[in-house]
Amino acid sequence: xxxxxxxxxxxxxxxxxxxxSTLADRLMEATxxxxxxxxxxxxxxxxxxxxxxxxxxxxTPATMKYTYNGxxxxxxxIDTPGHVDFSYEVSRSLAACEGAILVVDASxxxxxxxxxxxxxxxxANLEIIPVINKIDLPSADVAGTKKEIEDVIGIPCDxxxxxxxxxxxxxxxxxxxxVKTVPSPKxxxxxxxxxxxxxxxxxxxxxxxxxxxxxxxxxxxxxxxxFMQTNKTFMVTExxxxxxxxSPTECLMAGEVGYIAASxxxxxxxxxxxxxTLKNNPLEKPLDGYKEATSVVxxxxxxxxxxxxxxxNDALEKLKLNDASLHFTKETSLALGHGFRCGFLGLLHMExxxxxxxxxxxxxxxxxxxxxxxxxxxxxxxxxxxxxxxxMPPMASISKMxxxxxxxxxxxxxxxxxxxxxxxxxxxxxxxxxxxxxANRTRxxxxxxxxxxxxxxxxKIKSLSKGYASMDYELNGYQQSDLVKLDxxxxxxxxxxxxxxxxxxxxxxxxxxxxxxxxxxIPRHLFEIPIQAVIGGxxxxxxxxxxxxxxxxxxxxxxxxxxxxxLLEKQKEGKKRMRRLGSVDLPSEAFVTILKLDx
Amino acid sequence: xxxxxxxxxxxxxxxxxxxxxxxVSFSLxxxxxxxxxxxxxxxxxxVKDKYKDKTISTxxxxxxxxxxxxxxxxxxxxxxxxxxxxxxxxxxxxxxxxPRSLTEEKLKEYLSCGVxxxxxxxxxxxxxxxxxIHREQTPQDVYAAFKLLKKYAVKNxxxxxxxxxxxxxxxxxxxxxxxxxxxxxxxxxxGLQIEEGTPLYNNIKSGKVAALPxxxxxxxxxxxAKNLARSGxxxxxxxxxxKSGFECKHNYSYWNGTNYIGLGVAASSFINxxxxxxxxxxxxxxxxxSKRQLPISERENxxxxxxxxxxxxxxxxxxxxxxxxxxxKEFGENLLVSKKHAIENLIKLNKIKIxxxxxxxxxxxxxxxxxxxxx
Numbered sequence: 016x017x018x019x020x021x022x023x024x025x026x027x028x029x030x031x032x033x034x035x036s037t038l039a040d041r042l043m044e045a046t047x048x049x050x051x052x053x054x055x056x057x058x059x060x061x062x063x064x065x066x067x068x069x070x071x072x073x074x075t076p077a078t079m080k081y082t083y084n085g086x087x088x089x090x091x092x093i094d095t096p097g098h099v100d101f102s103y104e105v106s107r108s109l110a111a112c113e114g115a116i117l118v119v120d121a122s123x124x125x126x127x128x129x130x131x132x133x134x135x136x137x138x139a140n141l142e143i144i145p146v147i148n149k150i151d152l153p154s155a156d157v158a159g160t161k162k163e164i165e166d167v168i169g170i171p172c173d174x175x176x177x178x179x180x181x182x183x184x185x186x187x188x189x190x191x192x193x194v195k196t197v198p199s200p201k202x203x204x205x206x207x208x209x210x211x212x213x214x215x216x217x218x219x220x221x222x223x224x225x226x227x228x229x230x231x232x233x234x235x236x237x238x239x240x241x242f243m244q245t246n247k248t249f250m251v252t253e254x255x256x257x258x259x260x261x262s263p264t265e266c267l268m269a270g271e272v273g274y275i276a277a278s279x280x281x282x283x284x285x286x287x288x289x290x291x292t293l294k295n296n297p298l299e300k301p302l303d304g305y306k307e308a309t310s311v312v313x314x315x316x317x318x319x320x321x322x323x324x325x326x327x328n329d330a331l332e333k334l335k336l337n338d339a340s341l342h343f344t345k346e347t348s349l350a351l352g353h354g355f356r357c358g359f360l361g362l363l364h365m366e367x368x369x370x371x372x373x374x375x376x377x378x379x380x381x382x383x384x385x386x387x388x389x390x391x392x393x394x395x396x397x398x399x400x401x402x403x404x405x406x407m408p409p410m411a412s413i414s415k416m417x418x419x420x421x422x423x424x425x426x427x428x429x430x431x432x433x434x435x436x437x438x439x440x441x442x443x444x445x446x447x448x449x450x451x452x453x454a455n456r457t458r459x460x461x462x463x464x465x466x467x468x469x470x471x472x473x474x475k476i477k478s479l480s481k482g483y484a485s486m487d488y489e490l491n492g493y494q495q496s497d498l499v500k501l502d503x504x505x506x507x508x509x510x511x512x513x514x515x516x517x518x519x520x521x522x523x524x525x526x527x528x529x530x531x532x533x534x535x536x537i538p539r540h541l542f543e544i545p546i547q548a549v550i551g552g553x554x555x556x557x558x559x560x561x562x563x564x565x566x567x568x569x570x571x572x573x574x575x576x577x578x579x580x581x582l583l584e585k586q587k588e589g590k591k592r593m594r595r596l597g598s599v600d601l602p603s604e605a606f607v608t609i610l611k612l613d614x
Numbered sequence: 615x616x617x618x619x620x621x622x623x624x625x626x627x628x629x630x631x632x633x634x635x636x637x638v639s640f641s642l643x644x645x646x647x648x649x650x651x652x653x654x655x656x657x658x659x660x661v662k663d664k665y666k667d668k669t670i671s672t673x674x675x676x677x678x679x680x681x682x683x684x685x686x687x688x689x690x691x692x693x694x695x696x697x698x699x700x701x702x703x704x705x706x707x708x709x710x711x712x713p714r715s716l717t718e719e720k721l722k723e724y725l726s727c728g729v730x731x732x733x734x735x736x737x738x739x740x741x742x743x744x745x746x747i748h749r750e751q752t753p754q755d756v757y758a759a760f761k762l763l764k765k766y767a768v769k770n771x772x773x774x775x776x777x778x779x780x781x782x783x784x785x786x787x788x789x790x791x792x793x794x795x796x797x798x799x800x801x802x803x804x805g806l807q808i809e810e811g812t813p814l815y816n817n818i819k820s821g822k823v824a825a826l827p828x829x830x831x832x833x834x835x836x837x838x839a840k841n842l843a844r845s846g847x848x849x850x851x852x853x854x855x856x857k858s859g860f861e862c863k864h865n866y867s868y869w870n871g872t873n874y875i876g877l878g879v880a881a882s883s884f885i886n887x888x889x890x891x892x893x894x895x896x897x898x899x900x901x902x903x904s905k906r907q908l909p910i911s912e913r914e915n916x917x918x919x920x921x922x923x924x925x926x927x928x929x930x931x932x933x934x935x936x937x938x939x940x941x942x943k944e945f946g947e948n949l950l951v952s953k954k955h956a957i958e959n960l961i962k963l964n965k966i967k968i969x970x971x972x973x974x975x976x977x978x979x980x981x982x983x984x985x986x987x988x989x
């Protein structure tokens with residue numbers, strides 16, 4: 016048997032919670048890659064946030080040794096982020112494999128993300144190994160789940176593995192199936208180096224490290240490598256494999272999966288999807304399918320305490336070291352002061368970044384309402400992109416506006432169908448298709464504007480369906496739309512951080528809801544504060560916060576002085592945390608209300 | 615150095631605590647009162663040398679309910695005070711009393727001790743209101759007390775009135791102050807503070823009693839102040855109204871930075887920029903003094919900024935206001951420059967005014983918000 020015939024490169028695709036990480040843990044245990052006593056629950060999930068929510072954004076790759084019929088095989092498990100925000104990264108990971116394990120929870124069946132990812136895997140021509148997980152659960156329906164996979168996805172399930180990743184039941188059947196079913200790599204060691212970057216990260220000692228799949232050729236320490244998209248060259252300082260900790264090796268050869276370090280300062284030089292070759296013996300053309308990571312969702316991020324601007328800047332820089340898909344530029348808001356306009360791959364990505372800023376960097380931040388990228392054409396038909404509502408030009412100078420559209424796929428038990436269809440219609444969704452997956456569950460296809468789902472659509476779907484429905488979306492181009500900019504005036508002054516771009520038909524209701532909500536969160540001042548929702552100079556809704564009439568401690572004698580002074584100091588501290596717009600003090604909750612209008 | 619020196623003595627006994635009260639008070643029998651008196655006398659012995667060169671210009675015996683302690687308590691206390699400290703000739707000497715416990719015997723005792731000002735806890739003459747807060751007092755008690763005060767020709771009387779009680783209306787307050795105006799020289803109008811842990815707080819939280827909305831309380835306050843002003847009671851501090859010449863010197867010392875000694879359980883002192891207070895634990899107070907130890911439990915050395923904040927906060931409680939030049943001399947800060955924007959804004963909103971070098975609050979009932987802009 017040749018060297019490459021004993022290699023299997025595979026990934027695991029699954030819906031959130033269906034057990035991808037647990038299965039990965041068990042595979043490593045069963046192959047003695049990680050001793051059981053060293054096992055941390057869900058070993059490969061490297062970020063706290065992921066571990067806490069039980070969702071996996073990025074798995075570390077792992078190289079495992081498994082003996083089958085007396086031969087030792089090298090099994091390389093490659094990460095696939097389990098969320099649609101990272102579908103480009105998923106596609107690159109899949110491109111690095113020859114096979115995929117499709118994990119489906121026997122108690123829940125096929126879900127929206129299962130489909131999205133399995134289609135990507137099929138597109139990448141991967142061999143698919145169906146694995147029915149959680150068969151130990153009382154609610155498991157193994158036969159039904161198999162039938163569903165056959166009916167909905169069209170993959171035969173006669174030889175599907177039936178396992179419980181949690182208890183470790185039948186785990187070796189999965190390992191056997193990998194060896195038997197997944198094709199071995201067919202690279203040519205003698206051709207010029209052809210390596211695909213499927214992920215990268217920053218290591219404070221090694222610099223930016225590329226996780227690679229070597230298709231052809233080989234690479235070793237001292238080689239001068241060329242990144243074909245960025246056209247940059249570096250000297251290799253270390254190559255190795257993941258066990259799952261990074262372990263240096265002499266070289267990486269065709270068919271193998273590992274890492275390359277080359278004292279690269281910036282992860283933006285190790286772009287996911289880029290092709291690495293040797294400078295002296297380069298490829299003619301890079302691998303297909305490279306894309307720049309583009310931001311889909313945007314929001315402003317500001318420090319709650321204006322003095323922490325530099326700290327926020329440093330924190331974002333640090334996050335960017337590891338996350339080339341995070342974009343940010345300086346931005347100034349009248350209401351919020353200095354901050355950043357940040358671009359994200361999607362909603363989850365946004366949530367992860369804001370949460371990491373708060374947890375890992377201990378920063379208190381204010382985020383403005385998420386926005387999408389609108390295309391605006393002026394009277395001379397010149398196009399420009401707007402991601403911050405406050406940058407939208409006056410309506411009179413606009414000839415046409417377009418907004419991004421997504422194709423939305425929702426899988427739901429049928430009793431929630433009505434509520435979900437109402438919600439989709441309310442969010443300007445256009446119905447396309449409905450299929451019955453089984454007697455109980457339905458798959459809905461809609462197209463709808465991205466700006467209708469960036470607020471609370473996912474939460475809504477979850478609460479409407481008591482958590483049973485699942486959904487997934489992909490960008491589906493732009494569409495002309497009747498959009499308006501909705502401004503909020505506080506005491507006559509525009510609060511730029513509260514401006515929104517909304518569809519004309521929704522502006523009135525949203526404006527009114529915003530005014531009502533703001534009235535409840537802005538404290539009374541010494542003067543009356545009108546809150547107005549305005550479109551192009553026309554007031555469409557108004558509320559008034561009446562002037563404060565009583566704020567006094569009507570008794571202050573010898574024993575009360577200290578207490579009263581401390582009370583004032585506390586209030587003063589609280590006031591410092593507010594944002595002053597003109598003469599109005601805005602608590603940070605004011606900026607959150609815009610996200611939670613329906614509560 | 616300010617010349618005045620105040621003395622406060624706390625008598626922590628009540629027949630029953632009212633629903634809104636969070637003051638330190640206990641309903642205890644005569645033997646416990648005797649123990650307490652002994653502790654007080656010991657405390658005086660412990661501190662008297664420290665203040666031997668000071669001339670005390672005001673005494674205030676407060677509570678609790680000082681009038682509830684047994685006859686002779688106050689006399690023994692006063693004898694000790696007079697033999698331990700030096701007092702000014704025109705010393706203002708106030709004792710708090712509640713209408714029900716102020717008997718003729720006790721009043722005679724006080725007057726013979728040199729008490730020249732009586733502060734009567736009237737609170738309200740409205741029976742509905744009194745019942746809501748479970749105050750053991752009827753309007754008849756008040757009428758009787760005033761008859762007594764008239765009989766002994768007491769000429770300097772304060773009445774405490776509380777505003778903002780559940781079920782209270784302006785007409786209820788009006789009835790109370792109309793009765794008081796011809797009989798007293800000083801009225802303290804307290805806004806009810808709903809303090810955590812009091813029965814009233816719990817009753818409001820559980821919905822048993824409805825708190826008066828802030829706007830309504832403010833409305834009653836405004837009307838009450840206006841009414842009192844028309845009758846010659848000048849509002850010289852947020853909650854204090856007096857006929858000319860009857861301002862309470864002792865209370866005033868709290869707001870203008872005068873030094874004062876506090877004796878008794880939970881009493882606070884302010885001496886040379888240090889605030890300290892005695893333990894509020896009754897048993898601990900008695901114990902420490904039986905061992906001849908000072909019962910001080912908290913001490914705070916004011917920083918310059920704390921002093922500055924206190925000066926602004928306390929001066930702006932008074933109608934006289936903050937002396938801007940004196941403030942600049944003491945803290946090296948010209949508020950008109952350092953708080954220019956806030957001051958201009960507040961003047962525009964008619965919340966403050968500047969008169970002859972004094973910064974004054976116009977609308978006392980939002981003084982917290984005003985002070986916050988200035989500290």
